[in-house]
Amino acid sequence: MAKVSFIHASDIHLGHRQFNLEQRFQDFGLAFKQVVDTALARKVDFVLIGGDFFHKRAIDAETLRQAMELLTPLKEAGIPVVAIEGNHDKAFYQEKSSWLNLLNALGYIKLLKPVYRDGKVALAGWDREEGGCILEEQGIRIIGLGYLGATTAQRLEEIAGELAFWAGDKGEKPFTVLLLHAAVDRMLGQDLGGVKKEILDSYRGQVDYIALGHIHARQEIDDWVYNPGSLENCHIDEAKEGREKGFYYVTVNGLEKKVEYIPASPRRVCILPIDITGSANPAEVREKIWQELRKAEVEKLDEPIVQIVLKGEIEFSSLAIDVAALTKEIREGTQSLYVEVQNHANLPAENMEGKDRSMMTRAEIERQVLKQLVGRQHPAYRHFADELVGLVIKVKEASLNGEPARELIAEIEKLACELPEEDLSADMVAAAGGIPAVEGGEGVEDSENQAAEH
Structure with missing residues (x-):
């Protein structure tokens, strides 16, 4: 050949x-x-x-x-x-x-x-x-x-x-x-x-x-x-x-x-986690943001996509930070195509697994939420959390793609036989469709697949 x-x-x-x-x-x-x-x-x-x-x-x-x-x-x-x-x-x-x-x-x-x-x-x-x-x-x-x-x-x-x-x-x-x-x-x-x-x-x-x-x-x-x-x-x-x-x-x-x-040559994306700890008021937050933007030389990029993640502890209410106004100001001031400002101030910086939540994908956050549900609602299944969550993800994936339920029955029955004595509530499977809304992006399977977003 x-x-x-x-x-x-x-x-x-x-x-x-x-x-x-x-x-x-x-x-x-x-x-x-x-x-x-x-x-x-x-x-x-x-x-x-x-x-x-x-x-x-x-x-x-x-x-x-x-x-x-x-x-x-x-x-x-x-x-x-x-x-x-x-x-x-x-x-x-x-x-x-x-x-x-x-x-x-x-x-x-x-x-x-x-x-x-x-x-x-x-x-x-x-x-x-x-x-x-x-x-x-x-x-x-x-x-x-x-x-x-x-x-x-x-x-x-x-x-x-x-x-x-x-x-x-x-x-x-x-x-x-x-x-x-x-x-x-x-x-x-x-x-x-x-x-x-x-x-x-x-x-x-x-x-x-x-x-x-x-x-x-x-x-x-x-x-x-x-x-x-x-x-x-x-x-x-x-x-x-x-x-x-x-x-x-x-x-x-x-x-x-x-x-x-x-x-490939995708449009440039600039992700800036900014610690605003110690800021006395929204004006100081704004100044810290612009300091980081100048340091990253965002204005020199060709119409980039910009994501700013505010984190840290502040003495005033985080709701006082006008995210909409900041977004507009940054977009116009840097000539960016799109700007997203996430306000995580006064929120716990790390999740239960020690990972910065702002740097987690949607799939990672969803997985963590499901594992927490297992621990709280079914303590006896705690050691089977990974298997249960993996199965829930498969059920969600099959549901979103219109696949027949019979394809999963054998796998569900097999796992059920391995679980300790406790009624396996339908809440666990239902949780796949009831995960709280989170900020983030694509993982193994996007939870907004019906909107064609993975």
Whole structure:
């Protein structure tokens, strides 16, 4: 097989009018244009999209037009775009087609989707009209499963044995890519409802490159599992230090690969935690804010997004700080595109786990709230808090995505058998839909998924 190259990108989120700003709609389009331009310049053989091409299941005409205009140069250059659905652009459970199906029918992309036989996923060859989840491009086999939600682990186990029966054109195993919209627990640092790495390990020797989407920051495991991150910041907190965004340029020669990470160029986000301890009045708070803004040289940035988090102890009421007036003044004074001021003054600086609350993601805060509920309402289950919370997250995810409840019944029953004697209240599961509103951004699964925000 001659040397083959491809780009692996994910979580494009076209159509996202963040903060209800038209410029942010354009920003997400410009971010994907960088991928398109790179693909054309390097003359890649194909492009992989790991899900969430669109920000919402129900897109408007302007978003569809933008998508078609961005994909047209690749189509004209004969560069196939192989895509899967993510949780944001997947069709609702009761519907058959998503907007990606339309792009597939029009020839802009090749949409890979699972085929089910007798209730199980089957590896069916891709056809533009009939669908399917497996195809070959330039001798490289691509298996696309998309977003499987709470059933991901089960579905991966179902098809693991089938791969051995799929040989290449010459009867030998080709370089194989698994395209999946899912998180991996090891990437998350804890069990947050993702796929356990042990399940992926069963694919070693059969899959050479696992191409993920879903988590909005660059993450890699063992030079084998790759998650590029989103191209733009779908939430402000995604811009925190160390959270890279970009896409991969991959070259393959036989079964050997070389992976290059190409950083994206999202709009600059400036996050400023400001300690206002000791401020005597709102005027002193204002002065401290401007000192930090000048120190960060925010005015030199090109229309950035600015988030200011006020924290610390003050002697006067924190309600005396006019957040709306500060927001307007800072936006105009720094020529920022968007400014958000969070007033956490006189609030506990740390949560029960010793982590600065202002630097926590929405998913981390939600997880903490649920663990607190377990401890307070079901003390006997305290040692099972992580398992219970992980299950609640899966239930929430399945509910928001319209998945059938039967997929989770076995897992719920298994955990229930392991719990000590105490009635497992429905309150625990109901809590997934009743988490207090918090400030923050995207985690494993956004609690505002129905508003198409993850």
